[in-house]
Amino acid sequence: MKFAACFLVPLTLIPIARLNAATAEAPPTVSVSCPSRSAVLAARASLANSERSIPLQLLSDAMDSLEKHGCRPGPRAEVMVVDFALPSGTPRSWLVNVVTGAGQDVPFIVAHGQGSDPDQKGRAVFFGNIHDSQMSSLGAFVGGRDAKTDAHPDAVVLYGLDGPLNDQARSRFIYLHSTFNESPDYVSDEYIEGNGHKAGRSCGCFVVQRDAFIRRLKPAVSNGGFIYAGYSGSIDTHHRFYPGPRRECGTNIDRRSASTNRLRREIRDRPIGVAGSEEGKRSKRGSDEAPGGAP
Template identity: 35%
Template sequence: MDEHDDALRSRRALLKNGLVLGATLAVPGAVSAATRRLTQQDLRAVATPPLPAAAPRVAAQPITSPRVVRPELLRRAMAALDRHGRQLANRDRIAIADMAAPSSQPRFHIVDLVGGRSQSFLVAHGSGSDPSHTGFLKRFSNDPGSNASSEGAFLTADYYVGKHGRSQRLIGLDATNNNALARAIVVHSAWYANPDMIRSHGMLGRSQGCFAVGEDDLSRVFAALGPGRMIYSDKI
């Protein structure tokens, strides 16, 4: 009986040790965790995690959307603003006449350089610039009696009341438009620059070279433009 009991106890001990060993193998590190405390070495990262990628640098964009003023035209207007800056009392707003667009489109853009907003209006070109009345400006001229629109930078001057009602004088700042004051090239309103002309004729009428805007738009144009600012007119 004693030998049988000893053998039974030995088998039970072997079975117990096997279960303990199996549990230990199933949970790696269980023995070490139970036998010693964690150190700073244990808590150190195995590898340094990669740093987040730096945000890409974005170049400053023009304050106006290319959908309003075409980028190349805007660049030319801003270059003219820098070139004639000393002659301008105010550089917070400019007007840009995109004479590559037809007269049926709002192509007289008044751009707020501070707030980054713009307003667009219909504007007529001169009959001498479009003799066949196609709705597209064909050529510029600075010649007296040409009845054509001129290209370049204009300085907005004083207001007056003339044959076209309320008007604003313009001073040509470039060799391509320096006869503007003598030619009486001004900003004024006209019935032939109203939107209903597009509905009935598909285009605006023509001026004698002036920037003629719609009768209902004149007050807003004068309020936004004012004296001492620049109008830039070009076709590119």
């Protein structure tokens, strides 16, 4: 797999706002029970509708990641697992109980970022950890506090746990949220049906349908919950990377302006699959995408 990286403009253009409390916050502790693999596999064997089930290798990867990042005994046992290999109009996230195995065949809709799908084809093909790229990130995330912003009246702060894959999630203002203020409601069933069976695109946030967010996902993820974003297929490294429009996910996040003195980067066009890793700092990056999508 090839990688791409960013070259920074002179230091004087880096906004002081980036050096605020949002970027200095330590991730909360993961507070989810350790998985019982035997129970999870037994529950999987009993499923009647395998077409809606989470891919087994993806589930195994999620449990490995949970153990790596510090699971612990306690009442919370559900983790959110996302398969970005599936098209955006297909339910592709699951809230799986890693103790009992429940939830493996009850998927939810989740949107991916504009920069991950620059041609608006409904499939995420690029993933990164770069400011202003509007890309989704892969890897493990821990949920933080609930947040109320101008753009999103109800959201969960997310912290990336997997180094160069997603450790800029907090400073990029990546959230789990729904479409409370957006029009159109770009993750609704009606929108997806009328948009060629494609959900709208986010600015890199995990955007889910309202009922799923309120009833299931927000309680499971906030304050120590766990998200694993994976990709069950092969990433096509022959595509080109085009960053999204230069606006942050959620304007005026936490009542601070995220649009002042943007952190700008010159980006060269290169074929990549994952952008922003340490290995990728040896190559240059791609050009601009026309505006589109929603936070």
